Amino acid sequence: MAKNSGRSRAGRGASAEPVNMPLWRRIVRAVFIWGAALALLGAIFLGTAVFFTMRELPDYSALKSSQNGQMIVVRARDGRELVSLGPSYGKWLSYSDIPPIMRDALVSVEDRRFREHPGVDPIGLARAVYVSLTTDHRAKATSTITQQLARNIFLNNTRSWTRKAREMVLALALERKFSKDQILELYLNKVYFGGGAYGVDAASRKFFGHPGTQLSTAEAAIIAGLVKAPSNYSPTADVEAAIGRGKVVLGLMAREGVLSQSEADSVDFNNVSVAKEKGQNSVRYFTDWALPQLDMLLPENNEPIEVWTTLDVGMQNAATKAVDANVPKGAQGALVSMDRDGAVLAMVGGTDYVNSNYNRAVSALRQPGSAWKLFVYLSALEAGYTPDDRVVDEPVTIDGWSPQNSGRTFAGQIDIRTAFAYSKNTIAAQLGNEVGFGTVASMARRFGITSQINTKPAMVLGTSEVRVIDMTRAFAAVSAGGTSVEPYGIVKVTTTSGELLYEHKSVRGSVLVPHYVAAGITDLLQTAVATGTGRAAQIGRPVAGKTGTTSSNKDGWFLGFSSGITTGVWMGRDDAKAVGGLSGGHAPARAFADYMKVAVANRPVEPFDTELKLPEWQLEPDDEQLQGSPEDYYYTDENGNLVHPEGGAQADQPRYEDGTTLPAPAMVPDYGQGGTPGRPQRGSQDAPPAANEDFLDRATGRGNEDPGLRPGQVTGYPPPRPTPTARPTPLRSPVTQP
Structure with missing residues (x-):
């Protein structure tokens, strides 16, 4: 009995031990067991998916013959073909024909563990997850070369976890079916390098004018650096940016041991000669601005399409000639012209698209000078001033700042209309101080200025940088009677068979200022052209506009409207150095006039509505009249x-x-x-x-x-x-x- 009793107690003690296990140990053990089970199930599922995906993959020859990209025919508003855009493929280069320096450069910058991972880089993935969990930044650069290849051939660029999972499965399947050399060969012949060029050979011919088999170390570094952001680092867009990116690639190659540091430092980028593109003109500035909007306007679509735009061929040619004929030597020019509904009729982003496809009309930020006074006087008119009100042009100091007029003279007692026409800085400063610099900034925002605005006193003279298209939009809103205008460039999109995919819907703009304010500022703008600083912009019919010149003649502006067409012109140097003799009332105003004479030739003459229908509270401008x-x-x-x-x-x-x-x-x-x-x-x-x-x-x-x-x-x-x-x-x- 005693023995049996002892065994019974021993048995009970053994069975009770798990019950007495600490709670945390039980949780850890459960997590481990379930985690292992889920991992096993996941591995089985992943392996099955990879196996079946690998079986369905095309063979290597089929992948070589597949092409990416979409053919796009761009048409003017009258239906004429402006340009046909689509993928450009060079000669297919086998792995052995691709220069080793090109292969090494791309691997160093895009996927340095390419030869080690199975298609998905677990180390890079873990690092990206850690960065996402410990910082506010989104995980970046988690795609291997194999994943990028899978996405380029089989998927799209939609950001989603589902697409990412499919990309990983395809990458693992590609690695199971093809060798590393085959994958790298496919990638180097299919990756997009910008400018419509797919593959190393096409990029080499486009940017450097010779086959991809002849790439130098510097050229290979520049091309390898394009994959990250083709438009930002394109040699034809910004040579300095391309060279800077190429130097980063050389640094990565030295870190990976592909080159020694001395070899990387000895590479001379001055010997790189960028090939000039043929058949390019200023129309491409417009298409470069308009076509990216298709991503927002259209659903997923890879078939050939036709894009009908707002561009007027005759006006575009006139705009190009006007800028070329008037821009000072060594300077650049930009022009944006839009109809009363916001349709962009002409766009010039520079003097030579072949040498520089940087679009100064929509991307450059420059100080507007006195053209900014549009918002100062709009604020003053809304606050109660009228064009006939008397003001005193005299020295003024605001918070230690003392603005000077052109010529450093003061006119004494004048009216608002004259102060605006002759661009009196002291009056603008007093008005801005009176209505509030924050009020002026808010007015600029209301009229479509999207760049950063400062509220220091000097802001009334245009010290905040703006874009040409935004300033043109603001003047177009004045032309529209104080109603907002939204610039657009695409009228409709169809398939080549005529199926309508998208059509622009006209939406009535919102009222930005009361009618009497719009009438008052139009009165001032018309006077500025008739008798003031903008006299060179006269075209034989009513014109309203404003000049703008920044300190040391770094920027010259003229913006104005006539017969429903609003046009903005800017001139200056890209490096913001002074341009001798440049002022808004000369070259930009003359370019405006040259263009507008053509643009409005077939339109009826339209007088401006400058009748002030003032509100009741504003009908007695003098103290005496306030008593009746x-x-x-x-x-x-x-x-x-x-x-x-x-x-x-x-x-x-x-x-x-x-x-x-x-x-x-x-x-x-x-x-x-x-x-x-x-x-x-x-x-x-x-x-x-x-x-x-x-x-x-x-x-x-x-x-x-x-x-x-x-x-x-x-x-x-x-x-x-x-x-x-x-x-x-x-x-x-x-x-x-x-």
Whole structure:
């Protein structure tokens, strides 16, 4: 019994041991067991997926013959073909024909463990996950060369976990079916290097003018650096950026041991000669801006398409000639022209697309100078100023800043219209200070300025950098009567068979400022061209516009509109150095005029709407009128008689604001006692006086010599109106205008 009892206790103790195991150990063991089971199931699933994917992959010859890219025919607004874009493939280069320096450069920059991983880099993936969990940055560069190849051949660039999982499965399958050399050969012949070039040979011919088998170390480094961002590092777009990226690639090659550091340092990029493209013109500036919008306008589509645009061929040619004929030597020029609905009619992003495809019309940020005063005066007009208001052009200092006018002269008392026409900096500074620099910045934002805006006092003179297309859009909104305008370049997209894929829908813009503000600024803009700094922009019909010149003549602007077409012109150097003699009123204004004469030739002449239909509170601009018109009130003389302001007896009846009159006082004859000959009395001519002189003296206080009571004091027809608080007054001249 004792033995059995002992065994029983021992058995119970053994079975109770797991029950007494600490909770954390039980959790760890459960996680380990379930984790191992899930990992095993995942491995089985992944292996099965890879196996079946590998079986379905095309053979190597089929993959070689497949092509990426989409053919796009771009048409002008009249249907004429502007350009046909599509993939460009060079000669297929076998692995042995591709220069070793090219292969090594690409592996070093894109996937340095290419020869070690099975298609997916677990180390790189783990690092990316760690970065995502420990920082706010999205994981980057997690795709191997094999994954990129799988995406380029079989998938698209949609960002999703599903696409990423399919990409990994395909990469593992490719590695199982093909050798590393075959995968690298496929990749180097299919990867996109920008400018429509797919593959090393096409890129070499496009950028350097020779086959890919003849690539030098410097050229190979530049081409390898293009994969990350073809448009940013393209040698034809920005040689300096391309060379800088090439030096980064050489540094990575030295780190991986492909080159020694001395060999990398000895590579001379000055010997690299970039080939000039043929058959390119300024139309490409427009297509480079418009075509990327297809990604937002169309669903996933790989079939050939036709894109119908807003570009007018005749206007584009005129714009190109206008810029080329007027731009100062050594400078660049840009032009954007749009119709009243925002349709871009012409776009010039530079003087030579072949030498530089950098689009200065939509990408460059430059100071607008006095063209920025558009927003200063819009703010002032909205705050209550009118073009006829008087201001004083005199020295002014705001927070230690003292602006100077051109010529360092001051005109004294002038009106707002003249101050704007002759671009008086002191007046703009005073107006900006009065309405608030933040208000001016908000007005610029309202009219479509998307770049950063500072609110320091000097901002009123255009120190914040802007884009040409944004400034043109702002002036187009003024042309549209203060209604917002959204630039667009694509009218519709169809398949080659005519199926409509997209069509632009016209949307009425929102009201940005009241009509009277738009009319007032149009008045000012028209005067600036008629008699002010923009006289060179005259074209024989109404034109409204504004010049802009920055310090040291680094930038020259002219922006304006006529007959529903708004055009903005900028000129300057890319390195922001001074350009001798450059000012907005000369070369840019002349280019504007040369272009607009062609652009509006077939349009009717349209006079501007500059009629100020002011709101009620703004109808009395002077202090005197805030008390009512002189025709609308009366005085009493020392005898209590109603007297017209011009003197003598009341000739015109006092009126209320709605035009109704007070009862007319009657003239009564001399009644002797209490009556005064010729004195107006209320009542009929037969009625006696209502009160004698003693009563009137006591009632009115006559004879008390109280200096507070003066003859001729206003008695209240109509009652004084309150002074509008929104109306700025400090800048106005103290001289009251009739």
